[in-house]
Amino acid sequence: MTTVLLTGFEPFGGDAANPSGEAVHRVAAHWDGPEMLITAVLPVTFTGAAGRLRELVAVHRPDVVIATGLAGGRAAIGVERVAVNLVDARIPDNVGEQPVDVPSVPGAATAHFATLPVKEIARRIAGAGIPAEVSYSAGTFVCNHVFFTALEAAASGTRAGFIHVPWSAEHAPSADSAILPLSDIARALEIAVRTSLDVTADASTPGGTLH
Numbered sequence: 204m205t206t207v208l209l210t211g212f213e214p215f216g217g218d219a220a221n222p223s224g225e226a227v228h229r230v231a232a233h234w235d236g237p238e239m240l241i242t243a244v245l246p247v248t249f250t251g252a253a254g255r256l257r258e259l260v261a262v263h264r265p266d267v268v269i270a271t272g273l274a275g276g277r278a279a280i281g282v283e284r285v286a287v288n289l290v291d292a293r294i295p296d297n298v299g300e301q302p303v304d305v306p307s308v309p310g311a312a313t314a315h316f317a318t319l320p321v322k323e324i325a326r327r328i329a330g331a332g333i334p335a336e337v338s339y340s341a342g343t344f345v346c347n348h349v350f351f352t353a354l355e356a357a358a359s360g361t362r363a364g365f366i367h368v369p370w371s372a373e374h375a376p377s378a379d380s381a382i383l384p385l386s387d388i389a390r391a392l393e394i395a396v397r398t399s400l401d402v403t404a405d406a407s408t409p410g411g412t413l414h
């Protein structure tokens with residue numbers, strides 16, 4: 204059976220919540236197939252998150268892997284296009300590890316592109332009235348590490364990528380954080396899953412950024 208692995212993250216950096224994990228729970232609660240949806244909330248630890256992701260991929264052999272995380276301060280859903288083989292942790296992870304300037308996967312390529320139809324995902328989310336864009340950096344913390352690991356771990360033929368979400372209105376730590384309702388974040392992830400299953404060739408419309 205066609206299988207999708209969708210992950211979010213637990214809270215980190217002293218925050219009480221992480222909308223990515225909450226949204227993934229919502230998607231799981233609404234899912235009515237026909238594909239099999241596996242969901243998980245990963246720890247925000249370099250070793251734990253990558254290990255758990257590799258384990259989930261090995262056990263479930265998904266056809267599509269979409270990992271998601273919080274990018275507090277962003278105002279739009281960010282469909283990440285490139286994972287870099289670099290960890291440079293600005294803050295410690297949830298077990299106090301703070302690796303600096305080390306590869307995500309030693310000996311692997313410098314970077315990997317997402318193998319999801321990123322432009323089409325962003326286009327369809329925006330078409331549903333939810334702000335969305337293709338993003339060209341997933342940072343150098345645990346999210347990028349999991350994104351890079353997913354692309355390394357995925358079997359050939361598996362499509363994998365990463366989506367950063369803004370703060371949810373329900374969980375934002377301050378009134379001035381850029382926010383979306385949690386229901387919009389969950390809907391955006393559902394659209395991303397459906398698009399990844401249905402679309403093999405990405406849109407070829409001009410994109411990118413000038414700077």
Ligand code: PCA
Nearest residue numbers: 212272273344345346347
């Ligand atoms: N966001 C962090 C790690 C976990 C999360 O949700 C990041 O962007 O790396």
